[in-house]
Amino acid sequence: MGTQQTSKRSGAGTQPDPMLVRPFTVRRVRRELPDTTTLELKSQADDAGMAFLPGQFNMLYTYGVGEVPISISGDLVKGEIFVHTIRVVGAVTRAIGKLKQGDTIGVRGPYGGSWPVEQAIGSDVVLVTGGIGLAPLRPVIYYLLANREKYGRLVLLYGARTPEEILFRRDLEKWRSRFDLDIQLTVDRATGSWRGNVGVVTTLIERAAFDPQHSTAMVCGPEIMMRFTALELEKQGIQHDRMYISMERNMKCGVGLCGHCQIGSSFVCRDGPIYRLDKMWSVFTRREL
Amino acid sequence: MRDLEQTLREHPFLEGLGAEHIKLLVGCASNVVFKSGEFIIREGEEADAFYFIRHGRVLIETHVPQKGPIMIRSREAGEILGWSWLVPPYRWHFDARAAELTRAIALDGKCLREKCEEDHDLGYEVMRRFVLIIAQQLEATRLQLLDIYGNSANK
Amino acid sequence: MTEITFPDKDVVVLERKNFQSLLDALSDSGYELLGPTVRDSAIVYERIHAVDELPVGWVDVCEPGKYRLVKDKKKTLFGYTIGSQSWRRFLHPPTNKLWEATRDGNGFKVIQPEPDQVKRALIGVRSCELAALAIHDKIFSQGQYIDNSYRERRRNLFVVAVNCVRPGGTCFCASMKTGPKATSGFDLALTEMYVSNRHYFIVEPGSKAGKKLVDKLPVKQPKESEIKAAQKELNRAAAGMTRTIDSEHIGKLLNKKFDDPHWETIAERCLTCGNCTMVCPTCFCTNMEDSSDLTGQHAERQRKWDSCFTMDYSYIHGGSIRSSVTSRYRQWMMHKLVYWQEQFGMLGCVGCGRCITWCPVGIDITEEARQLTVTE
Structure with a gap:
């Protein structure tokens, strides 16, 4: 893990005082x-x-x-x-x-840092997300679609608690009408007219079409969801160094000076919040770290 | 029958199963079709089959008074539906309903249980495969219990 | 342990009776003097003006969970070892207004506070405290993002270090390689000598500003015997520390002990009061507090010292990441001795011993580190 940056970042230096609003x-x-x-x-x-x-x-x-x-x-x-x-x-x-x-x-x-949209060029991209976790990934989807020719298959697997809690419905419908982005939705439980998938988002992974040897996975959701997603993606053959996750911690300053967001030696605000899984793996399941 | 045999032989679930055993399975198999909305399995009834879903989607649900049907899991083409036929007292615990036109191969549970009893090698092969399915279902159910989307993942 | 020596050049001698001239020279150069004094039966660092405000003849007795001042026959100015609190409050204040905002129609305007232009001279900074200062320099002014408030205060600082000839009861700077003699990061470094009723200071300049100041003082060249005597005192102090941390290997050893059951036994004693984090010279965590007045016309953001021993520290909606006492003590200690090294290339502990002295139940970081890393 450590303080090594996994991706490009901007923002530094554009403000004279990072504490100023x-x-x-x-x-x-x-x-x-x-x-x-x-x-x-x-x-x-x-x-x-x-x-x-x-x-x-x-x-x-x-x-x-x-x-x-x-x-x-x-x-x-x-x-x-x-x-x-x-x-x-x-x-x-x-x-x-x-x-x-x-x-x-x-x-x-x-x-903070970015999702590995550059590093993923030339590979299949698998986005796995749940709940509000779709929001931080939406810029990635925009980016991938705007640069569609640079990528292989694009898969978006999204889980919500109920059909009523699916975020960005209009976007999802619009993207679904394209045939170059495979979107699979699932809900934890459903009532009424839902005819789609029921089950946690990890159950979609086995069914999804991507080449595990040439895929980049970006996973955004609560830690527990990301942990089980990583297990399932690994089962399908994606290596840890091709999986990226987004961590969440208490942040007060946003620039690595207040201490709150530390996970081991990493400041999530500055060194994260996006991490390549292999760099976070050794501490991912440590309790109360 | 040839179609059935070929389908089963090529099904990933049965990969590695010997030709003799496939033949035994074919003896208990039949093609079935369900219209959208049609019940495939009814809670409380005798669990006498399981299904290779070939096409369509099945919703596993239960009915709660005042709330109506609550869907707790879906099964897709390529997946297996039903394992209560393996567990005494061989009774379905949930309803399963076709979400759309669904084609499947049904295997007669009673027939298969008897064949597994006579041929323990076949029994082992069947059990081994169903343990995987049951384990997957258990893990997914645990995750559902955790209500993993409840906490915001937003920064 | 390597022998402690003085450089061949520039070292001078200042007699005790002329000590006020040092303070005066700094005051005349526009410095606000901050130094040790006795208040509430403890050594504290505060605004001072004259030599008699220093803790003349006072010595501190420190043990795990215990602190008291006793009078010594010698009228030393720096006979105590260390202040109860560190210097960081002057560069990184416990409460610091980052900005104000006022209502402006439908919105608001943000007003940045005036930069802090005060020239401060710190009198009596110990070697371990210099190491802590260097750590904060690295964190606040040498990273990807700069803390302007710290940098402003730091820019105008004059540092008068005082070498330790008496190790305190909870000190372990020698093993942390941060003392007892100051080697860098000071403008002047003093060694207080009290030999056969003669009271004087060996003065070592550490910067251009320090040399310039020495030129204004009534100093004389040191005799070889005076230098030798000071070296002897410092070496004796280094050898006199009973506590140690294996600073070279502690990071690697401790990192393997994350799940060690010994943390639980520390947690049984730890009250999570956060005293250790308040007296620690390297702790740097802060919280932000936003507020507005009753009219809503005025709002501001205060930055306040925070402690990783609180539940709020790691709180994100839904709960705290570190809810157990075990996890919070572990975070503090492993940050100091493991993570810090990866973050800043140095340990986060300088061996000042304050956390041991001021822990109400006397938890001793050196002893806990030993227990955790002792080989079976």
């Missing part, structure tokens, strides 16, 4: 699910420092309430805005969830 305007609000919203944020100064890599996050601040790290869920090519998808889980995300068009929000970032 930049005011942004909420340009658009979209309610995704009862507890999940997507915000489009536009800088109130200039558009400098808006470049980001898929997988990077911003620290989002609501006036007087607090700050939380949230992955960017938008498209790289829309360079003048940040898109974030936020699920209400605490006081700050609740405050963010109440923001309306025209409100101001504070931004620090983007911070």
